[in-house]
Amino acid sequence: MFPPCHRYVDRLRDSLRQTLTLADKMVFYEKEMVSRRYAAIEEEQELHPRVAFMVKRTKEMQKQMEKEISKKYKDRPVNIMGKN
Helix, strand or coil: CCCHHHHHHHHHHHHHHHHHHHHHHHHHHHHHHHHHHHHHHHHHHHHHHHHHHHHHHHHHHHHHHHHHHHHHCCCCCCCCCCCC
16 A cells, blocks of 8 residues: 555646646637637628618618508607617
8 A cells, every 4th residue: 555645646646637637628618719709700790781771671660650650540640669
């Protein structure tokens, strides 16, 4: 059987290996997150024109609906409330 100092060294060695493994995982995860961040930025840039078009089209439709509702109520002013 090993003297007590060898058991301590073995435990310390195992602890250091575990810490190194965890550090390697964290480096991998950091690289993965950087990659995902760049992908999200690219996706946002691709979707921005589409979202702007949809906002514009929604405002146009809202105005049309206000006019149609106004006609049904003897040309009273109608305002559809909500986020624009």
